[in-house]
Amino acid sequence: MLVQYFPGDSLLHRLDPRTKVAVVLSAAMSVLTAANWQGFVLAAGLVLAAVALTRLPARVFLRGLRGLWVLLAITFLVQLLLTPGEVLLGLGPLKISREGLTAGVLIFLRLSLLILAASLLTLTTSPISLTAGLESMLSPLQRLGLPAHELAMMMTIALRFIPTLLQEAQSLLRAQRSRGARFSAGGPANWARSLLPLFVPLIAGALRRAEDLATAMEARCYRGGANRTRIRGLAFNSLDYAAGVVVLAVLAGSVALRFL
Amino acid sequence: MSPVIRVENLTHIYSPGTPFEVTSLDGISLEINKGEFFAIVGATGSGKSTLVQHFNGLLAPTCGKVWVCGADAADKKVRRDLWRRVGLVFQRPEQQFFEETIFEDVAFGPKNMGLNKGEVRERVSKALRLVDLDPEQAGKQSPFQLSGGNMRRAAIAGVLALGPEVLVLDEPTAGLDPRGRWQLLDHIESFRREQGITVVLVTHNMEEVGARAERVAVLNKGRLALQGTPREVFNRAEELLALGLDLPAPTALMRKLREAGLPVRADILTSTEAEEEIAKVLSQRGTALRI
Numbered sequence: 001m002l003v004q005y006f007p008g009d010s011l012l013h014r015l016d017p018r019t020k021v022a023v024v025l026s027a028a029m030s031v032l033t034a035a036n037w038q039g040f041v042l043a044a045g046l047v048l049a050a051v052a053l054t055r056l057p058a059r060v061f062l063r064g065l066r067g068l069w070v071l072l073a074i075t076f077l078v079q080l081l082l083t084p085g086e087v088l089l090g091l092g093p094l095k096i097s098r099e100g101l102t103a104g105v106l107i108f109l110r111l112s113l114l115i116l117a118a119s120l121l122t123l124t125t126s127p128i129s130l131t132a133g134l135e136s137m138l139s140p141l142q143r144l145g146l147p148a149h150e151l152a153m154m155m156t157i158a159l160r161f162i163p164t165l166l167q168e169a170q171s172l173l174r175a176q177r178s179r180g181a182r183f184s185a186g187g188p189a190n191w192a193r194s195l196l197p198l199f200v201p202l203i204a205g206a207l208r209r210a211e212d213l214a215t216a217m218e219a220r221c222y223r224g225g226a227n228r229t230r231i232r233g234l235a236f237n238s239l240d241y242a243a244g245v246v247v248l249a250v251l252a253g254s255v256a257l258r259f260l
Numbered sequence: 261m262s263p264v265i266r267v268e269n270l271t272h273i274y275s276p277g278t279p280f281e282v283t284s285l286d287g288i289s290l291e292i293n294k295g296e297f298f299a300i301v302g303a304t305g306s307g308k309s310t311l312v313q314h315f316n317g318l319l320a321p322t323c324g325k326v327w328v329c330g331a332d333a334a335d336k337k338v339r340r341d342l343w344r345r346v347g348l349v350f351q352r353p354e355q356q357f358f359e360e361t362i363f364e365d366v367a368f369g370p371k372n373m374g375l376n377k378g379e380v381r382e383r384v385s386k387a388l389r390l391v392d393l394d395p396e397q398a399g400k401q402s403p404f405q406l407s408g409g410n411m412r413r414a415a416i417a418g419v420l421a422l423g424p425e426v427l428v429l430d431e432p433t434a435g436l437d438p439r440g441r442w443q444l445l446d447h448i449e450s451f452r453r454e455q456g457i458t459v460v461l462v463t464h465n466m467e468e469v470g471a472r473a474e475r476v477a478v479l480n481k482g483r484l485a486l487q488g489t490p491r492e493v494f495n496r497a498e499e500l501l502a503l504g505l506d507l508p509a510p511t512a513l514m515r516k517l518r519e520a521g522l523p524v525r526a527d528i529l530t531s532t533e534a535e536e537e538i539a540k541v542l543s544q545r546g547t548a549l550r551i
Contacts, residue, residue, distance in 0.1 A: 175356045178316055178348040179418060180372030197368065200358035 004063075005126045010055040011239065012124045017133030019240040020121050023050065026247045027117040030254035031110055039257040040109065046250050047113050050120050064119040065112060072111055080104035127159040136234055149225025161209070168205055172198050263291035264426055264458050265315055269324035272310055276322065284310040286482040287324070292426075292460060297452060299461045299469045299490075302479030303504050308462045311479070312428045315460070317342030329425060344373060347424035351431045353415035357403035362388070362414045363395070365403055369422040387421035388414070390451045409440040413447070420451070427452075428460040433468065441465075445472055470494065470508035470529035478503065491527045510534040 007013075012020065027050070030043040051061060065072070085099030125133070135152030142148050173183070176197040183194050272285040285307045292298045302308050313319040314326045317339030326333040329345050350356075359365035363384055370380040385395040391413040393399075403411060416432065429448070433441035445468060452459050463469060469476050470490050478486040478493060480503045486493050494500070494511050501507075507515070510531045517524050517538070524541050528534045 171350065172356060174313070174318055175350045175353065176368075177318060178343050178350070179369040179422065180343050181368075182372075197356075197358045201356050204357075205355060 004060075004122065006056055006060055006123045007126075008054065008056060008124065010053055010124070012050060012054045012120065014239060015124075015243055016234055016236055016240045017125050017129045018137055018234065019236070019243050020125055021133060021137065022247055023243060024117050024121045026251045027120075028114055030250055031113045031117070033254050033258045034110075035258050039254060042250060042253050042257065044109070044113060046246075047116050047120075051116060054120065054124055056123060060123060061116060061119055065115055068111075068115055072108060075111060076104045076108045079107050128156065131156045131159070132230070132234055149228070153225075157213070161206075164209075165202065165206060169198065169202055172201055262294060263327075264294040264296075264329060265292040265460075266327040267291070267311075267314070267324070268326075270311070270314065270321050270326060271323040272307075272314070272319060273322045274310075284482055288479075288482075288484050289324075290477050290484060290487060292458060294425075295452075295456055295458055297449070297459045297461070297472055297474045299463060299473035299476040300479065301463060301466070301469060301476060301505065302485075305481070306479040307482040308479055309430060312348060312430060312460060312462055315342075315426065315428055316346040316348040318348070344422060345424055346426040346428060347419035347422050348428045349416055349419050349430065349432060351434055352412075353418070353432075354403070354408070354411035356415060356418075357411070360402060361400055362393070362403055362406070363399035366399075366414065366418045366421050369418055373422065383421045383423065384417075387417040390420055390454075391417045391447055393417065409436055409444075412436065412440075412444070416444075424457065426458040426460065428462070430462045431464065432461070433463070433465065441468075448472075466494075466506050466508040467510075467530075470511065478505065490529055494529070495527055 015023075027043065027046050030039070030046060034040045034043045080096055080100045080103075081094045083097055083100035083103045085097035087095045087097050088101065089096040121130075131152045134155070135148055138146060138148035138151065177183075181194065181197050183198070267288055267290050270285055270288045271283065274280070274282045274284055288307075288311065300308050300311065310319065314321060314333060315328055317328075317333060320334065320336075320339060328338075328342055331338045331342075333339055333342065357365050359368065366384045366387055367380050370383045375383065384399070388395040388399060393410065393413055398406065398410065398414065403414065406414060412432070416429075419427070427448075432448070433444055436444065448459060448461075449472060451457060461468065461473065473490055475488065476486075476490050476493050477484060478500070485503055486496060486499060494507055497507055497511075497515065506512070508529065510528050510533065511526065514524050514526045514528045514534055514537070518526050522538075522541060524537050528537060
């Protein structure tokens with residue numbers, strides 16, 4: 001659900017990744033702090049407006065929701081059936097109360113909005129931009145000893161190798177199946193053993209790749225983040241400042257609606 | 261000779277009905293006879309790997325029919341057990357090792373077959389000896405301690421230990437040095453003769469096809485473009501070149517010599533044949549050739 005960048009040219013695509021992280025975080029905060037219908041309208045308004053501004057087809061967002069439908073269904077049902085209060089419907093030991101209904105709907109809304117907000121970030125930001133943004137945001141912490149550049153580089157490399165490792169896992173699956181390996185037979189005790197023919201070579205291959213990659217990077221004079229420059233720098237533009245103002249306004253509004 | 265593998269109008273489509281739909285095989289029909297050395301060649305993406313995965317039950321046809329050892333592979337139960345009779349060795353098989361010793365890794369197949377300890381040991385020893393590795397010595401080593409060529413041979417032993425009737429090898433010589441390649445093919449040829457196994461070789465290497473294959477099928481974009489004995493197929497050189505494929509070096513050389521005026525036969529498959537033919541023609545002209 002998370003790693004699926006969908007290229008485009010919308011307003012949201014053109015924002016700096018750091019701005020987008022701020023937008024998503026503030027949207028999440030306002031969703032979580034909303035305690036009355038006005039708060040919800042504000043939070044949902046921000047999220048849905050952002051979704052509309054991506055100019056991406058709705059099915060792309062729905063895919064993210066669909067992936068987590070189990071979570072949504074379970075939390076809804078738990079709230080619905082286990083919240084005490086004025087009973088509307090009784091089915092034996094399970095009682096659906098008015099409070100349960102409200103709580104269920106509320107949590108469903110909150111989770112859905114959070115998932116949408118997270119999707120906003122991953123759909124409109126390429127993995128490279130995302131890690132560049134994160135590196136930039138974490139760099140002030142370098143003075144406190146946090147290896148921001150190294151962490152961002154690790155993330156970039158990991159993201160880049162996901163498709164490669166997936167493919168290799170598929171090859172291994174086919175090869176071991178060709179020798180009679182069964183990966184789903186037997187109970188959980190057997191599972192761990194039966195996955196060895198998949199995981200051992202996969203990890204061995206990953207280590208081999210890591211070594212080769214490190215040598216290749218060093219051969220091109222990589223020495224870590226010191227004095228390293230970027231070909232495409234991150235810079236805020238007027239769009240980002242406008243978004244920043246909106247973010248602050250929404251945050252202020254949420255806090256106000258919650259506590260005043 | 262009865263066909264050990266028969267393919268009729270085989271079509272395979274990956275991810276049907278999605279935006280990622282790809283027709284990998286389109287109406288392929290061919291027969292592979294028992295005990296034959298059959299080669300399958302084609303450019304990357306021509307569908308060679310997809311085709312051979314139908315032979316051991318990994319893939320099922322989208323349309324068309326596949327019969328392996330007399331059984332219809334459309335039946336799930338048939339496919340589930342095909343691996344016992346058709347051994348498929350993928351590219352760079354040495355990357356699949358996961359056990360602590362060579363012996364244990366080669367024993368993986370026989371163990372999956374449900375054989376008892378004694379039978380497993382016998383199969384492993386036999387398989388290792390078939391690829392010229394000492395079961396006592398190499399068997400005890402870790403897979404990563406062997407040289408590249410030996411690792412490859414040990415991995416192939418892992419499939420041989422299944423005792424398959426058909427051995428399918430997908431580019432088994434990729435990444436080996438010329439001597440390693442020749443030795444490996446010699447080994448394959450020798451256990452083909454000894455065990456009566458049918459060998460299907462998927463390769464890019466035309467010299468290997470010329471030197472070893474009895475029949476060859478040429479795939480292009482999922483379709484069967486050419487089929488026949490190597491001599492027949494290499495005779496249609498223009499078509500091969502149009503498909504983006506090569507001739508074996510000796511064959512290409514003979515064609516060039518003919519174009520340059522030397523009346524040599526061009527249906528040559530190996531460098532030995534080329535030497536003999538060139539020597540013969542030159543001696544007919546009265547020119548002695550010292551090799």
